[in-house]
Amino acid sequence: MQRSDESEQSVDDLLAEVEGLTEGDARSEARRQSADRGSSDASAASTSRQSSLRARLGGLFSLRTFLVALVLSVVAVVAGGLVPLVGFVGRLVGLFVVAFAIGLVGRERHYVEVGLAGALASGMGFVVGTLTSAFFPFAVRLLSEYGVAIAGVGAGVGALAALVGHYFGRDLRDGVTRDL
Template identity: 40%
Template structure:
């Protein structure tokens, strides 16, 4: 039975929001599993359940900010790229710790984009003057992919360990 608006508590709004999210998830699952749903809708539902563009954008902002922050504040002379990778790892770790579902794929992709662009831009003269730009950017993207995936894995592992029943 619905409550009157003057009798609602603070927690009832959160309960209503949670029920709405659960109803939306159930509706999308039933739509994706029904025989009348098109192949494209089922494929889109599966693709979003594996790789979320929204989580990727959050990861890109968080990992990019971690990379810039670590490069600016961690005093490693001549090793700015290593400090940036440390920032990518920490950003992915925080994202894996904060988000309930696995964010390894999104964090790995965001780490690859952030580290690849940072490597390309930090060695812009070498990129323009010689043919070493593409292999250098590929190496930076590969190390960023590895740092992002490892950070998300360890963050999610810590979250699972902290929330598991003893």
């Protein structure tokens, strides 16, 4: 049987090798060297793994940007839905404008945050719009049968409108800030 120290060290070595393959930077090399030296301090290893995970996710998803985009998207969906006779199109135009503004103002790309916020806001807007646009008992029955499909279509169309808006906002920002 192996001692518990040996099994922990082999797990640390394996984790260091996996991080070295996925990251490929100086920090992973330093971790690999410290693991090779026999460093078996479990708390230090878990802290470095947590900070590494935060660093990887920090560049991919920003919670603050997502919350701002979600609030602005909900406001755009409500404001666009208030326009008579073009409520559905007004919602999508509102999402496009919000995503365009975030793309124009932001220094970094936020496609994930803007797309998710647009999908959530539009999906909720479709469901609430179905409840308020038809006779209530009929709307409840319609949502009980087709609610997931209605929310899914709303989320898909909203995500598409938000992503296209963000793309055009980023494109305009790139054109305005590029040196001639």
